[in-house]
Amino acid sequence: MYADSQNDITRQVVRVAQLLLAYGADSELVEEISQRLGLALGLGSVELSISSNSLVLTSLVHGRCITTTRRIREHGINMTIVCELQRICLLTEKGLYGLSEVRKRVNRIEPRSYPKRFLVPMIGLSCASFCHLFGGDITAILLTFIASSVGMLVRLFIAKHHVNLLVNFAITAFITVAIAQLGYHIDITATPKLPMAASVLMLVPGFPMINAISDMVKGHLNVGIARWGHATLLTMASVVGITMAMQLGGLL
Structure with a gap:
């Protein structure tokens, strides 16, 4: 895997983890979805450290590590977004989504509330x-x-x-x-x-x-x-x- 590809995948995985935390997912689910999505997209391993207002994610591919940090800003509880991110992960594991499709789907996600x-x-x-x-x-x-x-x-x-x-x-x-x-x-x-x-x-x-x-x-x-x-x-x-x-x- 090229370094640029690892960078892109790492950024996308950490974005998913950031959204999960911001919209009310528990830490265990965030770790699970991040690791599964990273492996499905071609990463060797994904390690995640979560704190109250930030997360640190490290991806490993053929001995090459990339670490990135993101700040968490709460947006309120929204299980629709959490379920949609889980769905994206499942479809990626099945081989239906690649990196570009995951990026497109995640960028389309918008919080919706009842009237x-x-x-x-x-x-x-x-x-x-x-x-x-x-x-x-x-x-x-x-x-x-x-x-x-x-x-x-x-x-x-x-x-x-x-x-x-x-x-x-x-x-x-x-x-x-x-x-x-x-x-x-x-x-x-x-x-x-x-x-x-x-x-x-x-x-x-x-x-x-x-x-x-x-x-x-x-x-x-x-x-x-x-x-x-x-x-x-x-x-x-x-x-x-x-x-x-x-x-x-x-x-x-």
Whole structure:
């Protein structure tokens, strides 16, 4: 293999690893896909070192090593992109894709999200369903739906302006709870606590916590601890927003 070919393949493999990490794949999957893709494209071996915000990849072909480093910038969880990168790897292993086709497919990948008009009511419906499961009456369920829907709108609006995620969670939690606690101030429901509990469940960072535990169990302690710390900070930001709303409403 020519040096230029090894360079090109290494750049493409590290780009795939970078995208996998940026969109929420766990470290074990990133290592597996990177190694399989590199071998399928003709590399002798692929070694990957992952940290909380960067990765280092080394490719080896006939005793010649190339090492490259990339910075990781999180773009939010998007399993569609992770699945598409896995699909590209599988088709490359089957011999259907070469380097040029892999490059073309990866460059075409763009994150897609659900339209706001569908996402907001579905989030409201999911939180309202939790309120129902907790034993809330119909008014509490309706209040939960309104509070969580408005909160999701606020969250999307703030995210659109690229505000720090911790600030986003704190403001969203504040507004959501401020609306949900109306059940205490207006005698409209017999279960006023439940809307306050159910409406903020959309802010629970479940996926980051699952990834953090998965990384730590599989031996990627540094990345797992970093992800756990980030998820904990998001939870604390939500708690700050909830506490401020309850103090403002005289519930604390």
